[in-house]
Amino acid sequence: MVVAIDGLSLGAIYALIALGYTMVYGIAKMLNFAHGDVIMVGAYMIYTMCTLTWTTGGLPIWAGALIAFVVAVVVCTVLGMTIEKVAYKPLRGASPLAALITAIGVSYLLQGLAQLIWGADQKTLAILDKLGNLHAGSYTIKWSSIITLVVGAIIMVCLTLFVKKTRTGRAMLAVSEDKGAAQMMGINVNKIVSVTFAIGSGLATFAALLYLPTTAISPTLGSMPGIKAFAAAVIGGIGSIPGAMVGGVLLGVIEVVCNSIEGVASYTTAIEFAVLIIILLVRPIGLLGKKRRVKV
Amino acid sequence: MALLEVKDLQVYYGVIQALKGISFEVNEGEIVTLIGANGAGKTTTMQTVIGLIPSKGGSIVYEGTDITKFPSHKIVGMGMSQVPEGRRIFQELTVYDNLMLGAYLEKDANVIKERIENCFEQFPILQERRSQIAGTLSGGEQQMLAMSRALMANPKLLMLDEPSMGLSPLLVSQVFDIIKDMNKKGITILLVEQNAEKALAIADRAYVLANGEITHQGTGAELAGSEEIKKAYLGG
Ligand SMILES: Nc1ncnc2c1ncn2[C@@H]1O[C@H](COP(=O)(O)OP(=O)(O)OP(=O)(O)O)[C@@H](O)[C@H]1O
Ligand SMILES: [Mg+2]
Numbered sequence: 001m002v003v004a005i006d007g008l009s010l011g012a013i014y015a016l017i018a019l020g021y022t023m024v025y026g027i028a029k030m031l032n033f034a035h036g037d038v039i040m041v042g043a044y045m046i047y048t049m050c051t052l053t054w055t056t057g058g059l060p061i062w063a064g065a066l067i068a069f070v071v072a073v074v075v076c077t078v079l080g081m082t083i084e085k086v087a088y089k090p091l092r093g094a095s096p097l098a099a100l101i102t103a104i105g106v107s108y109l110l111q112g113l114a115q116l117i118w119g120a121d122q123k124t125l126a127i128l129d130k131l132g133n134l135h136a137g138s139y140t141i142k143w144s145s146i147i148t149l150v151v152g153a154i155i156m157v158c159l160t161l162f163v164k165k166t167r168t169g170r171a172m173l174a175v176s177e178d179k180g181a182a183q184m185m186g187i188n189v190n191k192i193v194s195v196t197f198a199i200g201s202g203l204a205t206f207a208a209l210l211y212l213p214t215t216a217i218s219p220t221l222g223s224m225p226g227i228k229a230f231a232a233a234v235i236g237g238i239g240s241i242p243g244a245m246v247g248g249v250l251l252g253v254i255e256v257v258c259n260s261i262e263g264v265a266s267y268t269t270a271i272e273f274a275v276l277i278i279i280l281l282v283r284p285i286g287l288l289g290k291k292r293r294v295k296v
Numbered sequence: 297m298a299l300l301e302v303k304d305l306q307v308y309y310g311v312i313q314a315l316k317g318i319s320f321e322v323n324e325g326e327i328v329t330l331i332g333a334n335g336a337g338k339t340t341t342m343q344t345v346i347g348l349i350p351s352k353g354g355s356i357v358y359e360g361t362d363i364t365k366f367p368s369h370k371i372v373g374m375g376m377s378q379v380p381e382g383r384r385i386f387q388e389l390t391v392y393d394n395l396m397l398g399a400y401l402e403k404d405a406n407v408i409k410e411r412i413e414n415c416f417e418q419f420p421i422l423q424e425r426r427s428q429i430a431g432t433l434s435g436g437e438q439q440m441l442a443m444s445r446a447l448m449a450n451p452k453l454l455m456l457d458e459p460s461m462g463l464s465p466l467l468v469s470q471v472f473d474i475i476k477d478m479n480k481k482g483i484t485i486l487l488v489e490q491n492a493e494k495a496l497a498i499a500d501r502a503y504v505l506a507n508g509e510i511t512h513q514g515t516g517a518e519l520a521g522s523e524e525i526k527k528a529y530l531g532g
Pocket of ligand 2: 338
C-alpha cells in the first residue's frame with residue numbers, strides 16, 4: 001500500500017517530466033536534453049524564493065511557498081521559451097544531430113550557470129515534507145506522496161483536456177502529425193512550438209516542487225530524473241502524451257518496488273533500463289507510440 | 297485585376313531548379329487548371345504560392361498585395377486555402393477536429409458553428425462520422441473531408457492539388473461536380489490535375505507545365521482541342 005502510493009507518486013513526477021520531452025519531440029521533432037536542467041533551475045528558484053520570503057517575514061510560510069512556486073513557474077516558462085528561441089529555433093531545418101548537440105550544450109550551460117549563481121554545495125528545502133505523515137490504520141504514508149499523486153493526476157487530466165478540446169491544443173496535435181498541413185490551416189508553427197516549450201517547462205517546475213522532498217538541490221539535480229523521464233517517454237512511445245504518462249508511472253512504480261526489496265535495491269536503475277530495452281525490443285515504437293505512415 | 301498573379305516564379309530544391317520562372321494568373325470567379333506530367337512542378341507551384349516553400353526569384357501578388365515573402369499563416373488568413381496533394385487530413389484526429397482545424401483562423405464560435413452545419417448539410421456522411429478517427433475513413437470520405445476542411449476557412453481562392461487521385465470513376469465525377477458547385481458559389485479555383493481531360497472540361501483557362509516551365513496556355517476548350525496537348529496529356 002505504502003509502496004504503491006510512493007511508487008505512483010514518483011511515477012507522477014516522472015510522467016510530468018516525460019510530458020515535456022514527449023510534447024517537444026512530437027511538435028519540434030527534437031530531443032530537448034536540457035529539459036532536466038529546467039527542473040534544476042525550478043528547484044533553485046523555489047529554494048531561493050522560499051528562503052527570501054520566509055526570512056523577510058510577515059508572510060505565513062505557505063504564502064511564501066506559494067509565491068516562490070509561482071515565481072519559479074514564471075521563470076522556468078520564460079527560460080524554456082528563451083532556450084527555444086535562442087538556441088533551437090535557428091537550427092530548425094538543420095540536421096537533427098545539430099539540434100541534439102546544441103541541447104546537450106544548453107544542458108551544460110545551465111548547470112554551469114547554476115553553479116556560478118548558487119555554488120556547488122548541496123542545499124535542502126523540504127517544503128512538502130513539513131506536512132509530515134498521514135496515519136491510516138497501520139499504514140504511515142507521507143503527505144508529500146499523496147499530494148504529489150493528486151497534483152500529478154490533476155495536471156495530467158487538465159493537460160489532456162487542453163490538448164483535446166482547445167484550439168491551441170488541437171493545433172499542437174496537428175503540427176505534431178503533419179507540420180505542412182498544419183501550416184495550410186493557418187497555424188503559426190513557430191508560435192505553437194513556443195507554447196509547447198512553455199508548457200513543458202511549466203510542468204518541469206511542478207515536477208521540481210514535487211521532487212524536492214526526495215532530493216538535495218545541486219546543479220546536477222535534473223540529470224537523473226531527466227534521464228529516467230526520458231526513458232519513460234520512450235517506453236510510452238515518444239511523441240505520445242498518454243504514453244508519457246503511462247511510461248512515467250510504470251518507471252516510478254518499478255523504481256519504488258525495487259528499492260523496497262532488500263538485495264535488489266542497488267540494481268534499481270539497471271532494472272529500469274533493462275525494462276526500457278526489453279520494451280523497445282518487443283515494441284520499438286513504445287507502448288502507446290503510433291506507427292507513422294510513410295509520407296509520399 | 298487578377299486575384300492571384302504569379303510572375304517569373306523560381307524555386308530550387310538545393311541546386312535543382314524545380315520552377316524555372318513561371319508566370320500565370322487567376323482572375324476572380326474563374327476555374328483555372330494547371331496540368332502537366334509527373335514531376336513537372338505542379339505541387340511545388342501550389343506550395344510556393346501558399347508560403348510553404350520559399351522562392352528564389354519572381355513574385356506572387358494576391359489581391360494586389362505582394363505575398364512572396366509572407367509566412368503561410370498570414371497568406372491563409374487572407375482567404376487562400378488548399379486541398380493538398382495526397383489529402384493530408386489529420387489521420388489521428390477525429391473528423392470534427394479536422395474540420396475545426398480548417399477554421400483555425402476564425403475566432404467567432406458562431407461563425408464556425410454555421411460553417412460546420414453547412415458542411416454537414418453538404419456532406420451528411422461527415423456528420424455521421426464526426427467522432428470517427430479520420431484515418432479510418434474510406435478514401436472517398438477522406439477526400440470529402442479534405443475538401444470540407446479547406447472550405448471551413450471560407451476561402452476566396454481554393455487550390456486543389458490532384459483531388460481525384462486514387463478515387464473510383466464515380467467519385468471522380470462527384471469531386472468535379474463539387475468543384476464546379478463551389479465555383480458557382482463564388483469561390484475562385486486553381487486546380488492541379490492528372491486527369492487533364494476532366495480538368496480542361498470544367499476550366500475557364502488552363503496552363504500546361506513541363507519541366508518547371510509553362511509551355512502552353514489558353515482556354516480550357518482551346519487546350520482540349522489542341523492536337524499537341526491531346527497527344528501529350530490526353531492519351532492520344
Ligand atoms: N522536397 C523535394 N526535394 C527535392 N526535390 C524535390 C522535392 N519535391 C519535389 N522535388 C522535385 O521537384 C520537381 C517537381 O516536383 P513536384 O512535386 O512539384 O511535381 P508535380 O508536378 O506535382 O508531380 P506529380 O504529378 O507527380 O505530383 C520534381 O522533379 C521533384 O523530383
Ligand atoms: Mg504533385
